[in-house]
Amino acid sequence: MTSLKPAAAVRRRLFNRQPGRGWSIVLAALPFALLVAAYLWGSQTRLAANPDDKLLPAPAAFVAAIHDYAFAEDPRSGDILLWTDTGASLERLGIALAISAALGLGLGVVLGVLPFVRAAFSPLLATVAMIPPLAVLPILFITLGLGELAKIVLIVIGITPVIARDLALRVGELPAEQLIKAQTLGASTLQLATRVILPQMWPRLIDALRLSLGAAWLFLIAAEAIASTEGLGYRIFLVRRYLAMDVILPYVAWITALALLMDLALRLLRGWAFRWAEPGR
Amino acid sequence: MAEILVENVWKEFGQQVVLENLNLKLAAHEFVTIVGPSGCGKTTFLRMLLGVETPSRGTIRIDGEPLQAEPGPDRGIVFQRYSLFPHLTVLGNVLLGLEMRGNRGLGYLWGARRKAAVRRCEEMLESVGLGAARDKYPAQLSGGMQQRLSIAQSIVCEPRVLLLDEPFASLDPGVTQDMHELIVRLWRDNRMTVFMTTHHVREAFQLGTRLLVFDRNREGPAAAQGRGATITYQLALKGPKGEYP
Numbered sequence: 001m002t003s004l005k006p007a008a009a010v011r012r013r014l015f016n017r018q019p020g021r022g023w024s025i026v027l028a029a030l031p032f033a034l035l036v037a038a039y040l041w042g043s044q045t046r047l048a049a050n051p052d053d054k055l056l057p058a059p060a061a062f063v064a065a066i067h068d069y070a071f072a073e074d075p076r077s078g079d080i081l082l083w084t085d086t087g088a089s090l091e092r093l094g095i096a097l098a099i100s101a102a103l104g105l106g107l108g109v110v111l112g113v114l115p116f117v118r119a120a121f122s123p124l125l126a127t128v129a130m131i132p133p134l135a136v137l138p139i140l141f142i143t144l145g146l147g148e149l150a151k152i153v154l155i156v157i158g159i160t161p162v163i164a165r166d167l168a169l170r171v172g173e174l175p176a177e178q179l180i181k182a183q184t185l186g187a188s189t190l191q192l193a194t195r196v197i198l199p200q201m202w203p204r205l206i207d208a209l210r211l212s213l214g215a216a217w218l219f220l221i222a223a224e225a226i227a228s229t230e231g232l233g234y235r236i237f238l239v240r241r242y243l244a245m246d247v248i249l250p251y252v253a254w255i256t257a258l259a260l261l262m263d264l265a266l267r268l269l270r271g272w273a274f275r276w277a278e279p280g281r
Numbered sequence: 282m283a284e285i286l287v288e289n290v291w292k293e294f295g296q297q298v299v300l301e302n303l304n305l306k307l308a309a310h311e312f313v314t315i316v317g318p319s320g321c322g323k324t325t326f327l328r329m330l331l332g333v334e335t336p337s338r339g340t341i342r343i344d345g346e347p348l349q350a351e352p353g354p355d356r357g358i359v360f361q362r363y364s365l366f367p368h369l370t371v372l373g374n375v376l377l378g379l380e381m382r383g384n385r386g387l388g389y390l391w392g393a394r395r396k397a398a399v400r401r402c403e404e405m406l407e408s409v410g411l412g413a414a415r416d417k418y419p420a421q422l423s424g425g426m427q428q429r430l431s432i433a434q435s436i437v438c439e440p441r442v443l444l445l446d447e448p449f450a451s452l453d454p455g456v457t458q459d460m461h462e463l464i465v466r467l468w469r470d471n472r473m474t475v476f477m478t479t480h481h482v483r484e485a486f487q488l489g490t491r492l493l494v495f496d497r498n499r500e501g502p503a504a505a506q507g508r509g510a511t512i513t514y515q516l517a518l519k520g521p522k523g524e525y526p
Contacts, residue, residue, distance in 0.1 A: 180352050185377060
């Protein structure tokens with residue numbers, strides 16, 4: 001017979017050990033701190049060897065660049081460039097995400113609910129989803145011109161098929177029992193869609209949007225880089241000509257922060273609006 | 282009120298015969314309990330009554346009319362699990378059937394009609410002991426409460442036939458006793474026909490007015506050919522006794 005050791009003496013598996021709240025914060029901050037430290041060290045080393053080095057600017061250069069772009073008016077246009085760029089980019093992104101969400105939800109639910117529509121359009125959607133959206137960008141510029149429309153359409157083409165396919169799959173994952181039950185309660189096809197399936201897809205739509213954010217930003221920056229007169233992506237590619245790392249890096253950090261905030265906002269919206277869908281409830 | 286006539290019903294999936302030669306004639310307001318080993322077609326039979334499966338041969342009639350080949354409001358169902366709507370509150374779950382039948386369009390009721398429907402649902406929730414839980418979501422309920430809700434959801438729509446597919450299989454024994462009392466009371470009050478599959482022979486004898494035993498015919502040359510199951514015994518019982526108020 002093996003004797004059981006007292007609980008305190010048992011070393012639990014690494015797998016079962018959890019960091020406490022304090023440790024979680026420290027551990028999460030550590031990689032960021034290491035990255036910053038590595039950058040500062042690299043920057044200092046390079047600047048010591050060559051004071052004109054542009055690759056890894058010193059912190060003071062960032063402060064100056066951020067001041068010029070975020071707090072001072074551009075001498076030529078009179079705009080504060082960071083805000084103009086941010087406004088233009090977020091407008092494009094917001095419109096495109098709204099359109100993609102509406103289309104994706106509608107398509108996904110209809111595909112998931114109606115076998116005939118699924119049979120007719122599912123293969124088409126699967127094919128369209130495989131077209132690399134950036135390969136279509138020249139076509140968009142040729143047909144839609146270089147204005148806002150082409151950029152928005154690029155994002156919509158890029159993420160709508162993903163959202164629609166994801167939602168169609170989610171509809172398929174609803175338990176058959178639930179859908180049969182609804183029919184025994186008198187549900188018509190329309191009512192199955194509007195009262196049973198659609199309401200359960202809203203939180204799924206938010207999940208799908210969150211996962212699409214990265215791709216949406218990618219397409220936005222790409223479109224802005226090629227043909228634009230303002231926008232975060234436009235600015236980065238513009239100052240690239242002068243190797244202006246002191247502008248590019250803060251812009252990248254700003255874009256990352258915006259994306260993180262959008263992700264957070266969607267997550268909070270999901271928890272607030274769809275309490276029933278939160279795990280552990 | 283539902284008289285049920287099952288005539289020479291077979292169910293085959295490809296080469297495999299699941300059920301063969303089912304014949305059954307039921308007067309209205311029976312409580313039919315169905316027992317038998319796993320995989321002998323109890324659930325398939327229930328699914329045929331539900332309209333999710335169609336018989337390969339033969340016909341099923343309710344009150345003389347052939348069964349519709351899809352689930353409909355005349356036949357309620359309580360599955361073992363997963364038949365609640367997670368996005369609706371307890372009240373919303375019961376209300377849904379009345380709303381969808383009251384408004385054939387989008388399935389929402391407003392004003393006085395909604396109030397009347399809500400009142401009826403609240404009475405129904407009281408009668409199954411869920412009055413205090415009306416604003417909770419299904420995920421917040423225990424297994425027994427979920428099954429009560431699922432039953433209430435079906436009964437409020439007044440089906441002629443209520444199908445119960447091992448409804449109490451995942452509940453603990455104390456809860457099961459309560460559920461027996463509940464289902465017998467609802468069966469008596471609502472004058473419907475109940476079909477219930479179960480693994481508990483005792484439960485089947487206690488509740489049923491008629492007990493069906495599904496099994497494969499194990500004797501004779503037919504057994505060797507791997508044929509389907511059928512109703513091997515059919516017992517008329519006294520039905521639930523006075524201990525169920």
